[in-house]
Amino acid sequence: MSFKYDEAIDGVLPDVDRGELAAALRAQAPGLEILTEREDLRPFECDGLAAYRAVPLLVALPSTVDEVRAVLRIAAARGVPVVARGAGTGLSGGAMPLEKGILLVMTKFNRILEVDPDAGIARVQPGVRNLAISQEVAQHGLYYAPDPSSQIACSIGGNVAENAGGVHCLKYGLTVHNILKVVMLTIDGELVTLGGDSLDSPGFDLLALFTGSEGMLGVVIEVTVKLLPKPQSVKVLMASFADVVSAGAAVAKIIGEGVIPGGFEMMDNLSIRAAEDFIHAGYPVEAEAILLCELDGSQDDVDEDVERVGGLLKEAGASEVRVARDEAERQRFWAGRKNAFPAVGRISPDYYCMDGTIPRRELPRVLKGIEALSEYYGLKVANVFHAGDGNLHPLILFDANKPGEMDRAEALGGRILELCVEVGGSITGEHGVGREKINQMCVQFNYDEIAYFHAVKAAFDPSQLLNPGKNIPTLHRCAEYGRMHVHKGKLSFPELERF
């Protein structure tokens, strides 16, 4: 099954003449910027998952709500699908265009409309970059908490669509915990406000439902985010372990003792070496695992917790515990972790990043499983892990120029996700399903649950014009995938132990 939109499985799309559609849009919205030339469309053919490409039918770059509404109404009238996109940094192909669809690029909606430092809120347009919010409100001693690794470039509209996380989720939550209100346009061009200026709203919690819906329910027009006061003190500890299992046990011990770190990350030996070669963060390259534990809050509380956590790490078998002496060293400790992906990129021509989550107690079993799968497929896997909240980012190393390696990497990735589901976890913690994990949805959810998701979708977008082929597989796709998987009553790879 290819990543490309398959009308036989994903649903039939109408054939539309590009020139005629562009003319209709121009007639309806004279100021709307539209791209139709192949060389102009090419830069939009993929998001952050660059292996998944398709050139859109046309690109619309609206700058007003009326222009967005015009695009949606014309699309709805003609049955043309619409894929909304922000900065295009997503890692699951959620903004991959459709060859027969409009790509609605929201980057011109880039204004911060209002900051209220007393109420601790900011009202922003969807194209505003995540980091730009924190930069704007820094003068008031405030910041916006969710910090996906792409925060320098990713936009808040996309953050809402993906329910973006970051390294501080365990303590500060995901996007859904940090927004108050979303104004969105439905496929019919109706402007709807979800949530509000108060902490809750009457009726169903459609704000929560909408967050993380991957552009399937509506188009984000405006977002009100919550701002937090910057913590007075931030300290980070780095602990080295001779094996990954003890490092995992240390995480459970610290959380069980009542400490909720701001960030809590684990890296395995392959990641440590790659990061150290690249960044020279001062990582212990002999360690089988390191933990980075960041504590933030008031000066007194942080000092108290640094003592406590340092002791617990040693008790749990850390061979060395270092507290970053100053801000520069703290930044260096983090630089290694934050650059783990590009660091791995230096030791392998290509890599493929997974995003499963698991109950933390299952870590030893899952790591053992990944090791066995890695051996079976003949591809190395580097493990980077948001240890505090059980979110794994195994990086599969491969070379796309070697015949078959890309397919093997995808198969290995799929197996890792299925392993996460087997132990009670999820196929995606923060990157989203998008196009990439569309088949694994059939593993995590049964037929009735998938049908239920379609019912939710039908309430918002009965003609299925918003981002078709993403997030929720058709029942037909799950049937096909099931057939591929269980061929003649046998599981694929029967020789592999099921973990």
Place this chain on the structure above:
Amino acid sequence: MRRELDSMDDSAALIAQVEAARAARTPLRIRGGDSKAFLGRKVDATGIDTRGHRGIVQYDPTELVVTARAGTPLADVEAVLDEAGQMLAFEASAFGGGATMGGMFATGMSGARRPWVGAVRDFALGCRVITGEAKHLRFGGEVMKNVAGYDVSRLMVGSFGCLGLVTEVSFKVLPKPRSTRHIALEVTPDEARKRLAQWRRAALPIAGACHADGVLQLRLEGGVGSVRGARETIGGADANEAFWTQLRGFSLPFFTDARPLWRLSLPVDAPNAALPGDALLDWGGAQRWLKTDADANEVRRIARELGGHASAFTPGVTDSPFQPLPDPLMQLHRRLKAQLDPLGIFNPGRLYADL
């Protein structure tokens, strides 16, 4: 050793009742302890009782997650967590003893800590639900981060049982604070809001701020050092926990007033003076309890103009206890109800007349 709760899986019987209701086209009124039955519109339907379906399914303190069946008494779960030094941090509102986990989840009402740590929906990780088609489905799970599919669990929180019968819920739990102190300060409500804004930006460890009878009651929670420091910064007089227990149980003198009770959810900076009747300011200003004889439409108009909404907590005051929704939003509600509960089996009319 952790105490053992009574445990029983009664899901098969619940599914059978939903199937029967489907076959006979008769609606169901979902109930747990019925401690919040007075909220919302009256549902004239056969009762379906979740209390037989009870017990903790999974609790591992180091995972910070608890999963319990819908009929488990909330107080029992809180006691189990307490023994492990943990809590459901949103401090769900308590109206008498019988509240169940399912009812708490379905009504989604959070207590005094809500503005600082989050609401019921913020801690909800997953649920199992019997749908309008009598299927028993699972959404979300026991992991902190899970963005696969739509967030059905959080949609169910606060839906008052109008979309399905929730049978099992999973929540993130938090360690109890290491240090807690209570303070009372004599200030006007407007002065209280001004100071709260300053303290917020100074990141003081406030986890409760309620103004009643001319006194601002504050609760500080955090590490020993930060709580001690905040106590010095804020001043005022030492107080105790009793106020907060009474607030949670709606047993403060304020609530004994005979006039109808309203809950207003407002932006924190809404002036108290704009409200008709007597107001108790909770959530640092984001939630006001109002005792008033004012007409329901008048209360609604004021709440809307201030940027929030009002719910009637005294039965019979209005036919629509929850604030009516703008048209396009109501349309989405109707379509969602029609999709997820096509026969209109679950709690018809509880939230709004035509849902």
